[in-house]
Amino acid sequence: MNNFEFRNPTKIIFGKGSIEKLKNEIPQDAKVLLLYGGGSIKKNGIYEQVTSALADVDIIEFGGIPANPEYAVLLKALKVIKEEKITYLLAVGGGSVIDGTKFLSAAALYEGDTPWDILSKSIRTEKAMPFGTVLTLPATGSEMNSGSVITRSETKEKLAMGGPGLFPIFSILDPQVITSIPTRQLANGLADSFTHVLEQYLTYSVGALLQDRFAESILQTLVEVAPKVMKDPTDYDAASNFMWSCTMALNGLIQQGVPSDWAVHAMGHELTALFGIDHARTLAVIAPSHYKYNFEAKKEKLAQYGERVWNITEGSIDDKAYAAIEKTVDFFHQLGIDTKLSDYTKDYEGTAEKIAQRFTDRGWLGLGEYKTLSPDKVEKIVKMAY
Amino acid sequence: MNNFEFRNPTKIIFGKGSIEKLKNEIPQDAKVLLLYGGGSIKKNGIYEQVTSALADVDIIEFGGIPANPEYAVLLKALKVIKEEKITYLLAVGGGSVIDGTKFLSAAALYEGDTPWDILSKSIRTEKAMPFGTVLTLPATGSEMNSGSVITRSETKEKLAMGGPGLFPIFSILDPQVITSIPTRQLANGLADSFTHVLEQYLTYSVGALLQDRFAESILQTLVEVAPKVMKDPTDYDAASNFMWSCTMALNGLIQQGVPSDWAVHAMGHELTALFGIDHARTLAVIAPSHYKYNFEAKKEKLAQYGERVWNITEGSIDDKAYAAIEKTVDFFHQLGIDTKLSDYTKDYEGTAEKIAQRFTDRGWLGLGEYKTLSPDKVEKIVKMAY
Numbered sequence A, B: 001m002n003n004f005e006f007r008n009p010t011k012i013i014f015g016k017g018s019i020e021k022l023k024n025e026i027p028q029d030a031k032v033l034l035l036y037g038g039g040s041i042k043k044n045g046i047y048e049q050v051t052s053a054l055a056d057v058d059i060i061e062f063g064g065i066p067a068n069p070e071y072a073v074l075l076k077a078l079k080v081i082k083e084e085k086i087t088y089l090l091a092v093g094g095g096s097v098i099d100g101t102k103f104l105s106a107a108a109l110y111e112g113d114t115p116w117d118i119l120s121k122s123i124r125t126e127k128a129m130p131f132g133t134v135l136t137l138p139a140t141g142s143e144m145n146s147g148s149v150i151t152r153s154e155t156k157e158k159l160a161m162g163g164p165g166l167f168p169i170f171s172i173l174d175p176q177v178i179t180s181i182p183t184r185q186l187a188n189g190l191a192d193s194f195t196h197v198l199e200q201y202l203t204y205s206v207g208a209l210l211q212d213r214f215a216e217s218i219l220q221t222l223v224e225v226a227p228k229v230m231k232d233p234t235d236y237d238a239a240s241n242f243m244w245s246c247t248m249a250l251n252g253l254i255q256q257g258v259p260s261d262w263a264v265h266a267m268g269h270e271l272t273a274l275f276g277i278d279h280a281r282t283l284a285v286i287a288p289s290h291y292k293y294n295f296e297a298k299k300e301k302l303a304q305y306g307e308r309v310w311n312i313t314e315g316s317i318d319d320k321a322y323a324a325i326e327k328t329v330d331f332f333h334q335l336g337i338d339t340k341l342s343d344y345t346k347d348y349e350g351t352a353e354k355i356a357q358r359f360t361d362r363g364w365l366g367l368g369e370y371k372t373l374s375p376d377k378v379e380k381i382v383k384m385a386y
Helices: A020-025 A046-053 A071-083 A094-111 A116-120 A175-180 A183-201 A209-231 A236-249 A261-277 A279-293 A295-310 A315-332 A351-362 A377-384 B018-025 B045-055 B071-083 B094-111 B116-120 B177-178 B183-201 B208-231 B236-249 B263-275 B279-293 B295-310 B317-334 B353-360 B375-385
Strands: A004-014 A031-035 A058-062 A088-094 A130-136 A145-150 A155-162 A170-173 B006-014 B032-034 B058-062 B088-093 B131-135 B147-152 B155-163 B170-173
Touching: A004 A020, A004 A116, A020 A046, A020 A130, A020 A145, A020 A170, A020 B094, A031 A071, A031 A094, A046 A377, A046 B236, A046 B375, A058 A071, A071 A145, A088 A094, A088 A315, A094 A116, A094 A130, A094 A155, A116 A145, A116 A295, A116 B375, A145 A261, A155 A261, A155 B353, A170 A236, A175 A236, A175 B032, A183 A209, A183 A236, A183 A261, A183 A279, A183 A295, A183 A315, A183 B183, A209 A295, A209 A315, A209 B208, A236 B208, A261 A351, A261 A377, A261 B071, A279 A295, A279 A315, A279 A377, A295 A315, A351 A377, A377 B353, B006 B018, B018 B045, B018 B071, B018 B131, B018 B183, B032 B071, B032 B094, B045 B088, B045 B131, B058 B071, B088 B094, B094 B116, B094 B131, B094 B147, B094 B155, B094 B353, B116 B147, B116 B155, B147 B263, B155 B263, B170 B236, B177 B375, B183 B263, B183 B279, B183 B295, B183 B317, B208 B236, B208 B295, B208 B317, B263 B375, B279 B295, B279 B317, B295 B317
Parallel strands: A004 A170, A031 A058, A031 A088, A088 A130, A130 A170, B006 B170, B032 B058, B032 B088, B088 B131, B131 B170
Antiparallel strands: A004 B006, A145 A155, B147 B155
8 A cells, every 4th residue: 555645624514405504614704606507506496595595694696607617707706706805605516616616716815927827837725715515416526625627718728726725615415406417417427436436446456455445335336326316316315325426436535545547537638628528428438448558557457346346257357357348338338428539529530649749748748557658658549539 | 325414634644654744744833742651652663753753843741541541640641731831732552542632632621620521421522632643553543533432440431522623633644553563452453443343334224335335345354454464464565454444444434324333332331441351352242242132123234244244145134144243253253352251251240230220320221223222131232242
């Protein structure tokens, strides 16, 4: 097991009817900016629950944060924060709204020239404006971690930021919110959280037995509940396991003491930036090719994954490892998610070269758990995913 | 899954050589009381590592905190804290030293008549003197939770306390410390952490699939590493999994959203208070009888435990459940831990009645996950454990 440092101070308030507990979490004297996305919260009753819980608090609203939170939109929210002397942020939404709120939390206290620096210069955020979240879409885990990914469409860039100042003070997780989520987004959430675990697990063994088993526990649970969630989002047992699994998949716990990969995300982000493909679907496009291309380096762990998560008991290590990749592809397909880039765009020629060039330009010369995945290898993997 | 609220802000610093990182965690201007136990840290090099890491900090020492931290001893430490105007506590030890330090952390800021109130009146500690820990004995999980158990020998009482103010600010976990732990205490640590998980898992199902799997992951890992730890404490892989499993067994995570039992601990504490039997061994004495006595209520979960942790595949639910209890007893025996009260004392007659009477006197009329385990049932369980 590798050495690690771990701290996650976010308070989780989980369960049926938990949105009303908002009133206990935000200081009465706060001036709150309530951030949300396309406005679905005004149709599904969540907005009503939030504002009635905060009836005694001074709130201003900022809606319209898009999927893949857009820098230009966030700059408008930042202006509101400064003009209105906001002291507390409340994200009501999924990963995009929460990630956008994290950027604002950092940018509100940032003293440099332009807040884009936080992303382009990888500035770690130690101190930020306090914020809480009401999660409306289980998927990214952003509700219990300190990371954020922001998109800037004018430059087709999608960059990450983070730091210990960016943990939500609290996050409210009411699994009942999934009853109003479109099937497409439920599938995305399942695929996204599943791939989050794979990125931290499908590397090589360092003898971290407990972390491996925790990762497998999340994967097993997602496999078990996925068909139930897709069929009947009012199944509270399935919904609550889905929601908690998404949070645990990326709250830092399972990555302690083990190598992690994240190359699937690095490549996937480019497909979103270039084609606007849903984040989760880009992962489903890249992951199978990535695991096939890096088969020799990952096959021990792939075989363990096959045995423990997919109950593959027959064959050699190679057989089990290969079967595990096939099972993963089947899982995405069962969610209704296509796994080839050509399923999403006719305009895929040249994509691999373009992504390899971007990685070269950014100095990303060695991705993955061994830091050896160079741009020429990235090019091959993306081509395999056409 | 039941509703829950969860927050655990303790920073974990885990791994080889991590004690030297102490210097980054304690404020330079702190006046520190370093608390420890019988003095083994002065023989095994840990004291040297701690004091050299804190060479620039003002430190006073207080040694001699006994196993089952004794109220009378702690009152002496409390006097030092007040006289010396201590601002920060550092526990270097196992669960007893850490639990004692938690009591002191609360008592140092307590404004009532006598600090015993905190225990006898179950006063929840919201604010306490900051403290960190250097763990020298994996077992209790106290390094990453906010609970503590204190013994008062003059009244033969052993009572619990807790509250959000009692999380360590940081805990340093260097698995190499186990190389100097006597086999007997390694066995205790394994049995203690194993039983902690059972208390939060062997109840009834509420459909919390992920929590169940996390609990089983810890149990599986402890079963896997136990013989290695006992045979060769220098096996770092085994030591690190053992240490991290003990922490995860009782840091609050696996008990979120599920019922928990804790009747084994309630009864076990009395055996320590009455006979001075090691805490972990009292659990091994009580647990088998408890699970047999409550067989009907617990058999579904016992069978699941048998299947997933002990690979028991044959037979009915009843068969599997019963075999799982036998496997548990075997596990304790393999650790060299006896599982009958008569193995520890010849003076056991009347113990069951005495414990039942104490529970009655304290108003503990319904223990366990259903809160239906009345003193007369406690009496029967303890008798079964003779």
